[in-house]
Amino acid sequence: MAAVVSWRFETSRVGISGTLGRIPAALRLVTRSRLGAFGLMIVVAFILIGIFGAWLAPHDPNAINVRARLAPPSWTNLLGTDQLGRDILSRVLVGTRVSLLVALSSILLAAALGILMGLASGYGPRWLDRILIAIFDTVRSFPTLMFGIAVIALFGPSIWTVIAIIVTTTFPIYARIVRTQTMAIKNTEFILAERSIGASPVRIAFVHVLPNIVGQLFILASMDVPVVIMIESGLSFLGLGIRPPNASWGTILNDGYAFVRNSPWPVIAGGVPLILTTIGFTFLGETLRDLLDPKLRNER
Amino acid sequence: MTGNAFKGLNVRGLSVDYQTASGKVHALRNVDLDVPAGAVVGIVGESGCGKSSLISSIIGQAPDNAQISGRIDFNHQSLLELPPDRMRDLMGQRISVVFQDPMTSLNPIRSIGRQMIDIQYRTGRGRAEKREYAIEMLKKVGVSDPADRMNQYAFQLSGGMRQRVSIAMALMARPDLLIADEPTTALDTTLEVQIIRLLKELQKEIGCSILLVSHHLGMIAELCDYVVVLYAGEVAEAGTVRDIFHHSLHPYTRRLLECDPGLIEKVTRRLPTIAGEIPNLLQISPGCIFAPRCDCAQQACLARRPPLLQLGPGRRVACHRAAELDAA
Amino acid sequence: MKWLVEIVGLTVRFPLMSRFMARLKGRDFHEIDAVADVSLTIRPGETYALVGESGSGKSTLARAVNGLVEPTPESSIVFNGRDVAAMSPANFKAYRRQMAMVFQDPVGSLSPRMTVGDQLAEPFVAHGLRDRDLKAECGRLLDMVGLPPDFAGRYPHELSGGQARRVGVARALALDPKLVIADEPTAGLDVSIQGEVLNLLNELQERFGLTLLIITHNLHIVRHVADRTAIMYLGRIVEEGPTDRIFSAPRHHYTRALLSAAPEPDPDAVRTRIELKGEVPSLARRPDGCEFHTRCPKAQDVCATERPEETTDGERRYRCFFPVLHEESG
Numbered sequence: 001m002a003a004v005v006s007w008r009f010e011t012s013r014v015g016i017s018g019t020l021g022r023i024p025a026a027l028r029l030v031t032r033s034r035l036g037a038f039g040l041m042i043v044v045a046f047i048l049i050g051i052f053g054a055w056l057a058p059h060d061p062n063a064i065n066v067r068a069r070l071a072p073p074s075w076t077n078l079l080g081t082d083q084l085g086r087d088i089l090s091r092v093l094v095g096t097r098v099s100l101l102v103a104l105s106s107i108l109l110a111a112a113l114g115i116l117m118g119l120a121s122g123y124g125p126r127w128l129d130r131i132l133i134a135i136f137d138t139v140r141s142f143p144t145l146m147f148g149i150a151v152i153a154l155f156g157p158s159i160w161t162v163i164a165i166i167v168t169t170t171f172p173i174y175a176r177i178v179r180t181q182t183m184a185i186k187n188t189e190f191i192l193a194e195r196s197i198g199a200s201p202v203r204i205a206f207v208h209v210l211p212n213i214v215g216q217l218f219i220l221a222s223m224d225v226p227v228v229i230m231i232e233s234g235l236s237f238l239g240l241g242i243r244p245p246n247a248s249w250g251t252i253l254n255d256g257y258a259f260v261r262n263s264p265w266p267v268i269a270g271g272v273p274l275i276l277t278t279i280g281f282t283f284l285g286e287t288l289r290d291l292l293d294p295k296l297r298n299e300r
Numbered sequence: 301m302t303g304n305a306f307k308g309l310n311v312r313g314l315s316v317d318y319q320t321a322s323g324k325v326h327a328l329r330n331v332d333l334d335v336p337a338g339a340v341v342g343i344v345g346e347s348g349c350g351k352s353s354l355i356s357s358i359i360g361q362a363p364d365n366a367q368i369s370g371r372i373d374f375n376h377q378s379l380l381e382l383p384p385d386r387m388r389d390l391m392g393q394r395i396s397v398v399f400q401d402p403m404t405s406l407n408p409i410r411s412i413g414r415q416m417i418d419i420q421y422r423t424g425r426g427r428a429e430k431r432e433y434a435i436e437m438l439k440k441v442g443v444s445d446p447a448d449r450m451n452q453y454a455f456q457l458s459g460g461m462r463q464r465v466s467i468a469m470a471l472m473a474r475p476d477l478l479i480a481d482e483p484t485t486a487l488d489t490t491l492e493v494q495i496i497r498l499l500k501e502l503q504k505e506i507g508c509s510i511l512l513v514s515h516h517l518g519m520i521a522e523l524c525d526y527v528v529v530l531y532a533g534e535v536a537e538a539g540t541v542r543d544i545f546h547h548s549l550h551p552y553t554r555r556l557l558e559c560d561p562g563l564i565e566k567v568t569r570r571l572p573t574i575a576g577e578i579p580n581l582l583q584i585s586p587g588c589i590f591a592p593r594c595d596c597a598q599q600a601c602l603a604r605r606p607p608l609l610q611l612g613p614g615r616r617v618a619c620h621r622a623a624e625l626d627a628a
Numbered sequence: 629m630k631w632l633v634e635i636v637g638l639t640v641r642f643p644l645m646s647r648f649m650a651r652l653k654g655r656d657f658h659e660i661d662a663v664a665d666v667s668l669t670i671r672p673g674e675t676y677a678l679v680g681e682s683g684s685g686k687s688t689l690a691r692a693v694n695g696l697v698e699p700t701p702e703s704s705i706v707f708n709g710r711d712v713a714a715m716s717p718a719n720f721k722a723y724r725r726q727m728a729m730v731f732q733d734p735v736g737s738l739s740p741r742m743t744v745g746d747q748l749a750e751p752f753v754a755h756g757l758r759d760r761d762l763k764a765e766c767g768r769l770l771d772m773v774g775l776p777p778d779f780a781g782r783y784p785h786e787l788s789g790g791q792a793r794r795v796g797v798a799r800a801l802a803l804d805p806k807l808v809i810a811d812e813p814t815a816g817l818d819v820s821i822q823g824e825v826l827n828l829l830n831e832l833q834e835r836f837g838l839t840l841l842i843i844t845h846n847l848h849i850v851r852h853v854a855d856r857t858a859i860m861y862l863g864r865i866v867e868e869g870p871t872d873r874i875f876s877a878p879r880h881h882y883t884r885a886l887l888s889a890a891p892e893p894d895p896d897a898v899r900t901r902i903e904l905k906g907e908v909p910s911l912a913r914r915p916d917g918c919e920f921h922t923r924c925p926k927a928q929d930v931c932a933t934e935r936p937e938e939t940t941d942g943e944r945r946y947r948c949f950f951p952v953l954h955e956e957s958g
Contacts, residue, residue, distance in 0.1 A: 189737040196694050196731075197799070198724045199754035211741040346818035347789070444906070458907060459682070488681035488845055490889045490904060515819060518891025522899070541895045559820045560893050561848035567872070568852055569830050571823030577788060 036287030042280025050100030057090035062245045070263040080265035088269045091247035098248040102232045103225045106166035114174025119205045122182025136172035144169045152240045162241050181213035215292050222285035226278035306476035307375045309335040314370035316353040323582045327353040328533045340510040342524035348578040349530040351513045360387045396470035400482035402462035406454040413450025437468040460491040479511045529553050532578045532589045539615040549617045551594045632839050633670040634706040640692050660911040662688040664863040675840040677854035685863035686843045690809050694729050727807040728800035734792035738784035745780030751802035769798040790821045809841045859883045862919050869944035879951040881924050
């Protein structure tokens with residue numbers, strides 16, 4: 001009865017999976033709670049702006065107009081201008097795409113890597129499990145920003161370096177969760193039944209274990225998005241992420257920080273989206289988690 | 301033994317509905333039940349009969365989406381109208397519960413001794429006294445090496461042991477009423493008989509009433525004085541244990557007894573069953589609730605609710621054809 | 629052939645901790661034998677019941693036969709003429725199609741996110757038989773267990789216990805097995821519908837000539853459905869024989885106690901109950917001599933020091949120095 005969309009590999013011809021048909025029902029359940037509805041709204045807005053931001057932007061985000069530098073909000077520049085006269089609103093809108101790109105790709109990659117290694121660890125032989133745990137724990141112990149700085153010092157800053165850093169430091173979290181859930185499911189009767197039928201371990205792992213634990217991953221991912229965006233923004237704020245003149249919330253914050261005495265607007269404009277997305281994703285994630293929690297299901 | 305004489309548990313017209321996403325589930329409908337002082341009353345019913353709703357309503361643990369109407373009087377005091385703190389007092393001292401899964405009542409992270417001493421907090425006893433009493437109770441329920449067990453944790457004990465400890469804890473306060481919800485369903489038969497014997501002895505000694513819910517007919521037959529048969533949320537039949545087992549009148553009770561493999565004398569490969577399923581409790585049909593599965597149902601049975609025939613003190617049957625079937 | 633299943637010296641050993649840890653902790657044991665040196669045979673077409681309480685090893689034995697747990701190398705499980713315990717995993721996979729298991733938890737043994745239809749198709753897919761018309765096979769299997777074809781679209785949580793059980797049986801029959809192992813087929817089912825699954829198994833047995841191995845602790849149903857019965861205690865078989873003889877004249881005292889333990893659904897029944905002392909000993913510390921002696925009402929000195937030899941009496945086997953010799957009924 002999960003409200004979360006669950007996907008599984010289409011491996012047999014019988015019984016077309018009804019999971020796609022369950023999305024409307026899932027959405028309805030999420031929107032029942034006010035927090036969930038609010039969170040969902042923000043998340044959807046984030047995604048839409050991320051995709052269409054460049055077209056929505058009223059001005060060219062990189063157009064320099066020094067005469068109008070650090071202007072307060074006006075009808076032409078709804079959020080004012082930064083130190084080079086660039087329209088902040090446009091930069092925020094375009095920067096959303098960066099955040100979306102970074103968030104989506106790093107989380108997808110981290111989750112994919114985490115799933116593969118978590119499944120192998122949870123379902124495979126014990127020696128493999130021991131090796132993998134050692135890897136997870138070691139990687140997890142790197143302090144993220146320090147690690148990030150070190151990597152960037154080696155490879156130079158770029159959006160791909162940022163993604164690589166995030167994937168490396170977050171995949172163990174996914175792997176750990178997948179591993180624990182796999183181990184919990186491993187000895188349930190239906191897995192035993194599948195083994196009894198003669199299904200191969202790979203099939204069991206992907207067709208039977210994974211769909212049943214993927215719900216937890218959605219929640220984790222949802223809560224992880226703000227963290228990832230923060231990391232990217234943090235790195236960009238330090239000047240180690242997105243290179244100028246490209247816009248990202250972090251660079252807007254960075255620029256604004258230097259000129260905060262002249263105009264508070266850049267900092268506000270760079271910070272508010274961060275706060276909103278964090279709130280939005282967290283609310284959504286918590287609503288999903290509550291929905292998936294069997295103990296809170298009172299309706300029989 | 302408690303100071304004032306216990307006057308029994310009386311349930312009148314108890315109905316429980318659950319508001320769910322698919323509609324209103326009428327889990328219990330107009331149930332009457334009496335547990336006199338010192339008597340053992342058994343509730344027989346299969347899945348969907350409403351026994352969990354009954355128990356949870358009595359002990360005040362009904363889920364939030366439950367709508368309860370009717371009366372539940374404990375010692376002439378209405379339980380449904382009791383404020384939560386008074387209910388808690390009652391639950392600890394006058395009413396005790398033993399559940400199917402002993403792990404529900406036992407705290408996994410505290411030692412048995414710790415729990416058994418803690419639940420005596422309302423008595424005026426000193427620590428040493430409480431410990432002594434706990435050990436004595438453990439001895440009484442047949443737990444070996446009781447003094448050592450006090451330091452053990454629930455997971456270190458076997459299922460049978462755990463259930464004994466739960467019973468010990470439930471009876472420590474010498475309650476007026478012990479509610480046992482499927483206490484032996486999770487146990488092997490050899491353990492079940494030990495628990496049955498235990499409950500019998502303790503009940504005689506303490507003189508409490510017992511409300512026993514079980515679908516193990518053998519246990520009901522051995523322990524109970526009175527039996528109430530529940531089907532799909534209604535009382536099908538009620539009476540003394542002999543009435544129910546030897547002179548059952550409701551077709552459901554009769555068929556149920558027929559299905560029990562322990563009662564079937566001749567070895568057979570084709571075991572009797574009751575065809576069909578319990579009805580959907582979202583839409584209650586106008587007729588007798590058992591009629592769709594009854595092999596002696598007639599037109600009247602499908603059309604009208606059967607009256608609750610009162611055939612003597614405590615003897616009730618809800619069946620249109622009870623009288624004629626009795627004569628047959 | 630004479631036997632469909634021939635098991636000799638089957639032992640299933642589980643490590644509790646490594647030998648090293650055991651030495652560190654000063655324990656003299658580090659592993660337990662959930663199944664200890666069991667030998668039995670099952671004839672084609674018969675219904676064989678394995679009876680025991682929790683911890684007796686009956687489920688583990690069934691799982692060992694089905695390849696879900698590994699027996700020790702000395703164990704021999706010969707199924708349909710081939711030693712399956714010694715087979716390589718690749719060969720075993722193909723051989724596995726000849727036996728199927730119906731699990732205890734009806735809803736829990738079905739994959740929660742799969743429809744009934746997909747679930748029934750699993751055996752075919754798992755063995756790479758994609759050329760079959762899966763939809764038709766599903767329909768056939770559902771029909772075999774008396775469920776309407778539209779059940780194929782339902783999810784496990786939408787099924788009642790009885791319906792889920794039937795789906796489990798249908799799934800077991802998918803690849804036309806010779807042996808069906810039913811682990812507690814009536815557990816969790818109301819008394820009024822327990823007969824359904826047993827009648828179904830019986831009917832399918834007659835139709836397809838199946839051999840049934842039933843694992844249960846419910847002696848009442850064993851009396852009705854099994855041709856031969858074996859009683860297990862602490863991982864060993866203590867008595868085995870034709871069901872009617874076991875029930876009418878049990879030889880081993882554990883059997884006798886089990887038979888007398890079932891509560892009678894009759895308030896006036898005279899209960900001569902044989903009560904066993906104490907509790908089942910831990911598998912890690914097996915008693916010396918006859919392992920049942922710690923609880924046996926008739927134990928004597930020799931029972932504590934020596935293990936009785938197996939006595940064969942016609943079709944019956946049991947191990948007891950002082951068996952029940954009168955023709956008493958339990």
